[in-house]
Amino acid sequence: MTQRSNRTRATIEDVANAANVSVATVSRALRGLPNVAPSTRARISEVATAMHYRADPAAARLAAGRTRTIVVVVPHLAGWYFSTVVAGVEAVCAETGYDCIVMAVGTIEESNRLLDETYHLERRIDGVVLVNIPISEAQARSLSERGVSCSTIGVRVGHQPNVSIDDVTAARLAVDHLIQLGHRRIALISGQVEDPMNFEVPKMRHRGYADALEAGGIGLDDALVEAGNFGIDGGREAMAALLDRPSPPTAVFAMSDEMAFGALMTLQERDLTAGRDVSLVGIDDHDVSRVLGLTTVRQHVAEQGALACRGLMAAIESPTAQFETIRSPVELVVRSTTSPPPVAIPSTGVQTSRLS
Amino acid sequence: MTQRSNRTRATIEDVANAANVSVATVSRALRGLPNVAPSTRARISEVATAMHYRADPAAARLAAGRTRTIVVVVPHLAGWYFSTVVAGVEAVCAETGYDCIVMAVGTIEESNRLLDETYHLERRIDGVVLVNIPISEAQARSLSERGVSCSTIGVRVGHQPNVSIDDVTAARLAVDHLIQLGHRRIALISGQVEDPMNFEVPKMRHRGYADALEAGGIGLDDALVEAGNFGIDGGREAMAALLDRPSPPTAVFAMSDEMAFGALMTLQERDLTAGRDVSLVGIDDHDVSRVLGLTTVRQHVAEQGALACRGLMAAIESPTAQFETIRSPVELVVRSTTSPPPVAIPSTGVQTSRLS
DNA sequence: CTGAAAGCGCTAACAC
DNA sequence: GTGTTAGCGCTTTCAG
Numbered sequence: 001m002t003q004r005s006n007r008t009r010a011t012i013e014d015v016a017n018a019a020n021v022s023v024a025t026v027s028r029a030l031r032g033l034p035n036v037a038p039s040t041r042a043r044i045s046e047v048a049t050a051m052h053y054r055a056d057p058a059a060a061r062l063a064a065g066r067t068r069t070i071v072v073v074v075p076h077l078a079g080w081y082f083s084t085v086v087a088g089v090e091a092v093c094a095e096t097g098y099d100c101i102v103m104a105v106g107t108i109e110e111s112n113r114l115l116d117e118t119y120h121l122e123r124r125i126d127g128v129v130l131v132n133i134p135i136s137e138a139q140a141r142s143l144s145e146r147g148v149s150c151s152t153i154g155v156r157v158g159h160q161p162n163v164s165i166d167d168v169t170a171a172r173l174a175v176d177h178l179i180q181l182g183h184r185r186i187a188l189i190s191g192q193v194e195d196p197m198n199f200e201v202p203k204m205r206h207r208g209y210a211d212a213l214e215a216g217g218i219g220l221d222d223a224l225v226e227a228g229n230f231g232i233d234g235g236r237e238a239m240a241a242l243l244d245r246p247s248p249p250t251a252v253f254a255m256s257d258e259m260a261f262g263a264l265m266t267l268q269e270r271d272l273t274a275g276r277d278v279s280l281v282g283i284d285d286h287d288v289s290r291v292l293g294l295t296t297v298r299q300h301v302a303e304q305g306a307l308a309c310r311g312l313m314a315a316i317e318s319p320t321a322q323f324e325t326i327r328s329p330v331e332l333v334v335r336s337t338t339s340p341p342p343v344a345i346p347s348t349g350v351q352t353s354r355l356s
Numbered sequence: 357m358t359q360r361s362n363r364t365r366a367t368i369e370d371v372a373n374a375a376n377v378s379v380a381t382v383s384r385a386l387r388g389l390p391n392v393a394p395s396t397r398a399r400i401s402e403v404a405t406a407m408h409y410r411a412d413p414a415a416a417r418l419a420a421g422r423t424r425t426i427v428v429v430v431p432h433l434a435g436w437y438f439s440t441v442v443a444g445v446e447a448v449c450a451e452t453g454y455d456c457i458v459m460a461v462g463t464i465e466e467s468n469r470l471l472d473e474t475y476h477l478e479r480r481i482d483g484v485v486l487v488n489i490p491i492s493e494a495q496a497r498s499l500s501e502r503g504v505s506c507s508t509i510g511v512r513v514g515h516q517p518n519v520s521i522d523d524v525t526a527a528r529l530a531v532d533h534l535i536q537l538g539h540r541r542i543a544l545i546s547g548q549v550e551d552p553m554n555f556e557v558p559k560m561r562h563r564g565y566a567d568a569l570e571a572g573g574i575g576l577d578d579a580l581v582e583a584g585n586f587g588i589d590g591g592r593e594a595m596a597a598l599l600d601r602p603s604p605p606t607a608v609f610a611m612s613d614e615m616a617f618g619a620l621m622t623l624q625e626r627d628l629t630a631g632r633d634v635s636l637v638g639i640d641d642h643d644v645s646r647v648l649g650l651t652t653v654r655q656h657v658a659e660q661g662a663l664a665c666r667g668l669m670a671a672i673e674s675p676t677a678q679f680e681t682i683r684s685p686v687e688l689v690v691r692s693t694t695s696p697p698p699v700a701i702p703s704t705g706v707q708t709s710r711l712s
Numbered sequence: 713c714t715g716a717a718a719g720c721g722c723t724a725a726c727a728c
Numbered sequence: 729g730t731g732t733t734a735g736c737g738c739t740t741t742c743a744g
């Protein structure tokens with residue numbers, strides 16, 4: 001008797017013995033491969049479930065070369081945007097039976113190390129979804145040469161699966177809204193100027209801002225652009241700098257809701273009210289934006305993660321396939337931080353505040 | 357010549373040949389095991405790096421039985437609290453070279469399925485960190501019988517590594533603050549009444565609330581307790597219900613910042629100002645709390661994740677070890693949503709609002 | 713439709 | 729200190 005049932009996990013051999021077939025047949029049967037008699041298959045799967053048998057992942061990976069594991073790479077895990085993307089990715093993984101590893105690469109150096117030394121990834125994962133991680137064509141090639149499929153959110157590379165919003169349009173939506181309200185001095189709180197992560201995203205949003213102004217017949221003014229680094233503190237400082245200008249803006253467009261939150265803090269500190277003294281619009285529709293009444297351009301972040309993950313799975317199935325980029329929709333959500341500019345008293349030149 | 361360098365990843369054998377040693381020696385050398393001559397070790401690691409050699413994880417796992425992979429289980433991935441915990445866990449994994457799989461179990465059923473059918477986990481991961489996931493002694497035993505170590509955040513089980521805050525104290529901190537300001541009608545926005553996830557956490561925080569009131573000589577009033585389900589919408593509805601009471605509270609303690617955010621929305625909708633008309637305090641110190649000026653009890657969430665992960669790693673090293681629970685500190689952060697109760701005009705019985 | 717057998721690439725005794 | 733060898737548990741030709 002091969003009865004080694006002393007607390008050890010059942011192996012494929014145990015199942016084979018119990019079902020009176022060979023291990024090969026068990027393997028085929030359980031993986032749904034053809035050439036197994038229905039009756040045999042039924043018996044095997046019955047025995048297998050009774051024994052709580054599951055193929056040892058390591059053994060299966062070693063033999064088959066596929067890991068059924070992907071990794072999702074993000075700049076940080078804790079922010080609203082990235083954690084929401086990860087949630088979307090994980091949901092699809094759970095559904096498809098993939099393991100979902102997370103990796104945070106805080107700096108461009110870390111990210112490049114990961115993407116250059118792709119042999120770290122080889123045979124370890126089937127694919128990777130890159131969330132706003134800059135990747136060169138060479139790096140993408142290096143990945144696929146090592147059998148690692150790749151899907152991106154944000155910047156596109158090659159013909160890999162990709163999902164992104166139209167950042168130019170998103171920004172235009174925001175700034176057009178401001179212009180329609182009557183604003184002319186519209187500031188921009190941008191991502192980073194030095195782009196440490198080399199995002200395309202801030203560039204495109206900047207373009208949307210510029211396009212909108214141009215279309216509105218408003219000249220660009222460098223004094224109305226401040227970097228906010230996509231964080232609350234950055235937004236706060238940027239807004240402070242903007243308000244300290246000789247002629248401050250009546251409205252500001254922040255490239256992300258979190259930066260807009262920071263801007264809101266500055267406004268409060270100065271006893272200014274958003275939507276009355278200064279208008280403010282962001283991008284994202286962060287969970288908390290509705291609490292703050294922030295006007296913003298909504299994007300569907302979890303869905304983007306899910307779509308990117310499905311794309312990755314498709315790429316894993318057919319590594320040579322070409323993929324079209326998927327455009328995720330955006331929409332303006334008007335709340336209370338935007339309104340027409342405060343009425344000036346142009347002819348007299350007397351400022352409201354001096355009237356008292 | 358065993359020159360099979362045609363795009364195939366280098367194996368341990370390739371390294372062995374190149375370094376003129378046996379595979380066993382390569383294995384020892386590269387893993388820092390003893391009994392390798394320093395010179396040999398140096399040569400091997402040189403050759404190995406030159407060849408970009410990395411042990412195939414699947415093969416290593418199969419042979420050694422250890423996966424160097426853990427999973428972190430959370431109710432959802434996208435919330436502030438959980439994503440911040442995951443960030444802490446991931447950071448430690450990155451540092452120690454573990455792969456960090458994430459799993460979201462939205463319901464108690466899912467979570468129990470995972471913990472009951474532990475054979476799913478066996479040989480797949482070395483350990484699991486459970487973030488506010490209820491686990492029974494039996495489930496914990498079942499895990500360890502299958503060689504899966506376990507570390508928890510929140511509820512403790514057995515002598516597994518655990519980190520948690522003192523929830524009773526956290527709640528007391530919040531409510532004592534309110535009492536010291538002079539409030540007597542202090543409401544509670546609780547987690548869930550039916551506890552679908554069976555958290556200890558809301559129970560303990562409820563106790564802290566009750567303790568504080570008792571210590572302040574204030575009687576409990578069931579009409580001042582509403583469930584908010586730990587979400588923004590829940591908090592919003594709870595606050596609305598509270599304000600609709602015949603005699604509404606002058607202050608409310610929400611068990612989490614997100615519920616407090618929802619409460620804030622309700623206040624705004626009714627043109628009430630937090631910190632003037634009603635005082636409000638939460639627990640967490642969510643990223644956005646400072647933007648809203650929310651008084652809260654801060655906890656250090658990422659650190660909790662990191663500590664729990666280190667605990668897990670220790671448990672993996674020595675599976676039979678007993679661990680003391682780690683208490684993560686909390687602190688009251690006073691901002692602008694709390695202040696003394698609005699002055700009543702008790703003797704006349706005339707309400708302030710009628711004076712106009 | 714099923715079985716035998718040869719690996720997958722590594723680790724861990726055990727010899728030397 | 730170093731090499732030999734027997735697996736780890738599965739997948740996958742190749743026969744039959």
